[in-house]
């Protein structure tokens with residue numbers, strides 16, 4: 001019997017590939033760089049499954065190039081916005097992602113970014129490197145502490161809830177959240193469901209952990225920043241396009257909000273000459289949300305298992 005064929009669009013963990021190779025014929029784009037579009041279109045022809053990552057655009061063209069035998073598109077990511085999910089659904093192609101194994105890693109990174117942004121750690125590190133670290137000064141690089149301040153979370157799913165759970169012991173005054181549904185899992189933390197305007201107006205720290213969709217795309221724009229506290233710190237570890245980059249730049253320049261910590265940007269990567277890079281009150285990380293050894297291994301293995309469940313059902 002011929003083995004199901006799988007195309008893997010990136011160099012991934014051997015453990016995941018070995019799992020797939022037990023039952024499938026596997027071809028890998030063995031590079032840490034994106035597979036060129038032409039190569040992708042050529043290599044997916046006739047496969048039963050595509051193992052992709054967040055940067056591979058899996059649209060109608062790719063699905064057509066693959067052919068009608070394609071059973072699953074499994075992405076080694078939480079996000080699925082790079083996949084034409086409606087098109088997959090209409091063709092009975094199963095789309096799988098890896099949310100559970102990456103939530104802790106993403107929540108931890110969000111908390112780390114919140115802390116380094118609030119405590120102005122980047123300015124401190126630069127001062128140390130530049131020889132500006134003199135004697136103790138009473139008013140030098142003073143940040144904002146979390147104790148007795150309001151933490152707001154937009155998107156109270158696995159990551160948002162994980163952030164709330166981790167931040168509670170910091171002694172935050174209130175945990176406010178807004179989501180499309182009222183998530184009762186906030187009850188244990190005394191988290192309060194509020195409408196979007198209340199979230200914007202009352203949060204001292206506003207963390208974005210919601211999904212990118214038609215409602216959230218471009219949500220953080222000029223008018224929205226004007227509703228926030230001028231002392232507020234915005235953290236986005238979700239998706240870049242939720243925040244309009246130029247409007248955020250202006251809001252930070254005009255003191256409409258105090259600071260921002262971004263793990264993702266729009267565009268991504270943000271060009272090195274973008275004004276946000278030159279601003280002391282903006283910390284930008286290169287999309288490190290799920291970058292832990294464990295999370296990435298688990299994500300790769302889960303993706304392989306998702307494929308096996310579809311192409312080799314018991």
Ligand SMILES: O=CC(=O)O
Pocket residue numbers: 054076077078079080102289290
């Ligand atoms: O951004 C990364 C992911 O969705 O896993």
